[in-house]
Amino acid sequence: MTDHDTIPVLAHDLVKRFGDFVAVDHINLEARAGEVVGFLGPNGSGKSTTIRMLCGLLRPSAGQALVAGFDVARKPEQVRRRIGYMSQKFSLYNDLQVIENIRFFAGMYDVPASVLHERTEWVLYMAGLVGRESTITGTLPGGWKQRLALGCAVLHRPSILFLDEPTSGVDPISRRRFWELIHAMAAEGVTVLVTTHYMDEAEYCNRLVLIFQGRIVASGSPTELKQQAMAGELLLIECDRLGPALDLLQQVPDARHVALFGKALHVVVPDAQTGIPRLRAVLSAHGIAVSRIEPIRASLEDVFVSLTAQLSGQRT
Amino acid sequence: MRLHRLIAVIRKETIQIRRDLASLLITVTMPLLFMLAFGYGVRFDVKHIPVYVYDRAGNQQSQDFLKHFQASEYFRIVKAVDNYPALIQALDSGACRLAIVIPIDFSEQLGAGGPVAVQALVDATDNNTANISLSYSEAVVQSYNQRLRLDWSQRHGLSTVQSPLSVDIRTWFNENLESTANIVPGVIAIIMAVIGSFLTSLTVAREWERGTMEQLVSTPITPLELMIGKLVPYFVIGLVDTVLCAAVAIRWFEVPFRGQWTVLFLSCTLFLIVVLSLGYVISVVAKSQLAASQAALIATFLPAFLLSGFLYPVDQMPAATQIITYFVPARYFMTILRDVFLKGTSLPFLMDDLLALALFATILTILATRVFHKKLT
Numbered sequence: 172m173t174d175h176d177t178i179p180v181l182a183h184d185l186v187k188r189f190g191d192f193v194a195v196d197h198i199n200l201e202a203r204a205g206e207v208v209g210f211l212g213p214n215g216s217g218k219s220t221t222i223r224m225l226c227g228l229l230r231p232s233a234g235q236a237l238v239a240g241f242d243v244a245r246k247p248e249q250v251r252r253r254i255g256y257m258s259q260k261f262s263l264y265n266d267l268q269v270i271e272n273i274r275f276f277a278g279m280y281d282v283p284a285s286v287l288h289e290r291t292e293w294v295l296y297m298a299g300l301v302g303r304e305s306t307i308t309g310t311l312p313g314g315w316k317q318r319l320a321l322g323c324a325v326l327h328r329p330s331i332l333f334l335d336e337p338t339s340g341v342d343p344i345s346r347r348r349f350w351e352l353i354h355a356m357a358a359e360g361v362t363v364l365v366t367t368h369y370m371d372e373a374e375y376c377n378r379l380v381l382i383f384q385g386r387i388v389a390s391g392s393p394t395e396l397k398q399q400a401m402a403g404e405l406l407l408i409e410c411d412r413l414g415p416a417l418d419l420l421q422q423v424p425d426a427r428h429v430a431l432f433g434k435a436l437h438v439v440v441p442d443a444q445t446g447i448p449r450l451r452a453v454l455s456a457h458g459i460a461v462s463r464i465e466p467i468r469a470s471l472e473d474v475f476v477s478l479t480a481q482l483s484g485q486r487t
Numbered sequence: 488m489r490l491h492r493l494i495a496v497i498r499k500e501t502i503q504i505r506r507d508l509a510s511l512l513i514t515v516t517m518p519l520l521f522m523l524a525f526g527y528g529v530r531f532d533v534k535h536i537p538v539y540v541y542d543r544a545g546n547q548q549s550q551d552f553l554k555h556f557q558a559s560e561y562f563r564i565v566k567a568v569d570n571y572p573a574l575i576q577a578l579d580s581g582a583c584r585l586a587i588v589i590p591i592d593f594s595e596q597l598g599a600g601g602p603v604a605v606q607a608l609v610d611a612t613d614n615n616t617a618n619i620s621l622s623y624s625e626a627v628v629q630s631y632n633q634r635l636r637l638d639w640s641q642r643h644g645l646s647t648v649q650s651p652l653s654v655d656i657r658t659w660f661n662e663n664l665e666s667t668a669n670i671v672p673g674v675i676a677i678i679m680a681v682i683g684s685f686l687t688s689l690t691v692a693r694e695w696e697r698g699t700m701e702q703l704v705s706t707p708i709t710p711l712e713l714m715i716g717k718l719v720p721y722f723v724i725g726l727v728d729t730v731l732c733a734a735v736a737i738r739w740f741e742v743p744f745r746g747q748w749t750v751l752f753l754s755c756t757l758f759l760i761v762v763l764s765l766g767y768v769i770s771v772v773a774k775s776q777l778a779a780s781q782a783a784l785i786a787t788f789l790p791a792f793l794l795s796g797f798l799y800p801v802d803q804m805p806a807a808t809q810i811i812t813y814f815v816p817a818r819y820f821m822t823i824l825r826d827v828f829l830k831g832t833s834l835p836f837l838m839d840d841l842l843a844l845a846l847f848a849t850i851l852t853i854l855a856t857r858v859f860h861k862k863l864t
Binding site for chain 2: 223226257258260261266271274276277278280282323
């Protein structure tokens with residue numbers, strides 16, 4: 172589907188300012204055909220703004236972005252014909268029937284009459300809305316709405332798909348189903364850029380880009396990110412008096428990224444073999460009983476928390 | 488421009504209008520309501536003015552004089568009183584608009600050859616009605632005088648004296664001088680100004696408010712397609728409403744239609760393009776339905792009502808106001824409507840007004856295509 176000579180999404184030093192506020196600060200990005208790239212970051216970090224610039228909905232303040240080989244600032248219409256976009260807020264027409272929304276967007280994307288029927292059927296099937304054609308869209312449950320929105324965004328079979336928090340407010344089963352759809356499309360060569368703040372979803376991406384305060388602070392596959400960000404080994408510690416334990420561990424020179432996760436602490440040490448006895452000793456010396464201490468695999472949440480914590484510390 | 492997209496927008500807008508009870512009600516009931524409200528409510532005719540009389544003479548001659556008032560359709564003698572205070576009170580309370588006092592020596596003075604002074608007290612809070620009642624009373628007195636003179640000549644065996652000069656009046660276009668004939672065609676202009684601008688003022692603003700605009704601008708739709716697609720359904724509604732209003736005007740209010748339907752259709756088309764584009768521009772700029780609808784009413788309804796010649800003739804307005812009216816499209820449409828209905832004026836004589844409307848239509852459609860940008864802010 173994609174012209175293999177061009178990189179589907181290419182951003183170079185992309186900047187967006189709103190007055191004095193720099194929402195996106197020199198972002199460089201590349202996404203290849205069939206890749207699912209996840210944008211991860213706290214609210215207001217510039218994820219949506221970046222996506223909107225790549226869709227030609229916002230004019231970049233500086234820098235350049237090529238989508239499907241076209242400059243988003245100069246040829247936004249060429250870009251729009253080749254992309255599908257799903258905005259953060261559900262933005263189909265709630266007062267139209269399911270089939271009326273599909274027909275409307277098929278019209279918008281100029282889907283030829285010869286394939287209209289087939290595409291409509293495909294979208295209905297994909298979104299699991301067969302038999303619900305004449306339901307008023309506003310009365311559909313959230314997950315169904317999201318699938319319909321995705322369906323309407325891909326009616327013209329775009330080679331690039333931008334999804335801005337597509338699963339916010341959707342139940343876990345619907346979310347899983349949604350991601351299966353995304354992967355099916357990626358398997359056909361569609362490039363997908365998706366923002367999310369669900370960590371479990373981030374694991375579904377081929378590549379992650381962590382954005383914080385408008386900047387890319389880390390990127391790579393989920394596995395790479397965990398290794399990079401966690402130089403050393405991650406330990407899980409269960410003990411009594413978590414608060415004092417947290418304060419105490421933060422004083423230990425080798426222990427980094429000490430953080431509270433539920434009823435346990437996560438700590439990164441250079442080496443688990445030597446680290447475990449040392450930390451146990453420190454805690455015991457202060458009368459804190461350790462019930463469990465063992466190396467665990469870092470989750471993306473660990474990565475995310477430790478990175479943003481580090482950066483917040485640096486910037487303030 | 489892609490026909491596909493245009494048709495898709497038209498279809499979508501039509502469905503949305505059909506599903507929205509409020510806009511449906513506005514499109515159908517508002518024209519009828521306006522026609523009835525203005526057709527019955529706004530009258531400039533002054534008829535059956537309530538009159539109190541204080542007949543101090545109280546003889547056959549004075550009664551004869553008062554019968555002249557009674558006989559006229561402009562006056563209605565409500566009550567005869569026998570003192571001044573009652574008269575004053577009636578004027579104060581608004582029970583009458585005009586009070587007539589006949590002097591005690593009415594007959595004696597008449598017999599002596601006059602002149603007799605009959606007093607007329609007028610409530611002039613509404614100066615227009617006051618003026619009219621005064622001139623009607625004068626006319627009644629005139630005709631009474633004429634009869635007296637005639638009687639006198641006959642009694643003295645003189646041949647009937649003719650007035651040397653008389654005016655032979657023929658009213659044209661609105662033969663019975665009924666204000667309905669003047670008002671009702673004008674109401675069509677007001678209805679179209681409101682329907683056209685009010686409904687369209689919501690269309691773009693609604694998409695911004697509901698967030699659907701974000702999805703829409705991410706598609707390849709062009710601003711021109713969006714504008715035309717959104718305006719076509721309202722254009723059709725506008726034309727249907729025109730026919731509806733014209734039918735009510737002709738059938739119900741019995742306003743004559745003497746002109747050509749083509750001229751009516753042409754002028755309606757141009758005026759609709761003007762108000763629809765204006766509503767669209769307002770909607771794009773305002774981005775909120777509330778602000779847009781209010782702005783649309785102020786921008787179209789008020790000028791159409793006050794500055795178009797609907798209520799007062801433009802040439803009677805102060806010079807500065809007259810200049811402003813040149814920038815009010817409804818002014819030209821108002822002229823055309825009245826001429827087409829009442830005068831049956833043919834196309835060539837209405838060319839100036841049609842061209843003015845065409846100019847406004849062109850400017851506003853160009854503005855409407857330019858004002859919308861497919862960008863989020």
